[in-house]
Amino acid sequence: MAMSLRLSPGPHSLWDEPLVISVHGLAPAQPVTLRASLRDEKRELFQASARYQADAGGQLDLARAPALGGSYSGVEPMGLFRTLRSETPSERLVKRDVQTPFLVDLKVYEGHDPQPTKVLAQVVHERGFLGPGVKRIPVREGSVRATLFLPPGAGPFPGIIDLHGTGGGLCEYRASLLAGHGFAVLALAYFRFEDLPKELTDLHLGYFEEALDYMLQHPEESPTSGSCHP
Structure with a gap:
């Protein structure tokens, strides 16, 4: 053999x-x-x-x-x-x-x-990192800098805002994998990315509220299941 x-x-x-x-x-x-x-x-x-x-x-x-x-x-x-x-x-x-x-x-x-x-x-x-049928959608809405990952199908899907990446930038790998398990996931950058603040001390909480509003208004995301996961 x-x-x-x-x-x-x-x-x-x-x-x-x-x-x-x-x-x-x-x-x-x-x-x-x-x-x-x-x-x-x-x-x-x-x-x-x-x-x-x-x-x-x-x-x-x-x-x-x-x-x-x-x-x-x-x-x-x-x-x-x-x-x-x-x-x-x-x-x-x-x-x-x-x-x-x-x-x-x-x-x-x-x-x-x-x-x-x-x-x-x-x-x-x-x-x-991208499962079959998972959609990757760059998001530049207002001040929100993110990437939205959607599972295959019509939805609505339970929603997650992923704040992964303590070093800054836009970190997508965890969000992309979660989308393969049936979640609509917004990988959200919040500092050291494009025109966002360079340091954590310059963050404004209104930015995260804007990101949450984006998710709650998205047609393929369930409006009762928005949540944030650091």
Whole structure:
């Protein structure tokens, strides 16, 4: 049996979608190291790795097999994604353009060497942020600077105003994923974006009231369910 690394569903999935990761065609009890890596839009490298051992049939299922060390230990079906880290301590993994996916390179290496070199199997998996039919609508209404994400269908949908992004700017990745679960989500910038204030100390509460009014008047958003989530 040819060795293979399988991800299901594949080769595409959403960033918040669980994956089934398995390796087939190994020798019984064979030691291997799995590594995931991706580069963000700034070309910063993020990686995670873990050591595993195949079962008596030469199979490895991350939903059942415990990691024996590395970036994590124990049974962690999504550990390779959850523990992705940059070698630069201050860098966080943030999706800046939700219209494009992250490309995650997954490799199976022979043995448990801390710096393995022999690749046994490899796949590249796309992890996206816009679900099928989700609409992305830039919003420049009055002083509101935002992006509205709408689920597929006619609505009305329960509404959320997402204030994610403590460093400023317009942060869309959480809002885009929530829209895939049936919410109308306004990703709202509130400082350090376009003509908005540069500092938090210059904010006016009327800005958030204006954003809430926009959501409550939108035809595809349920007027009884507007809420703010920082």
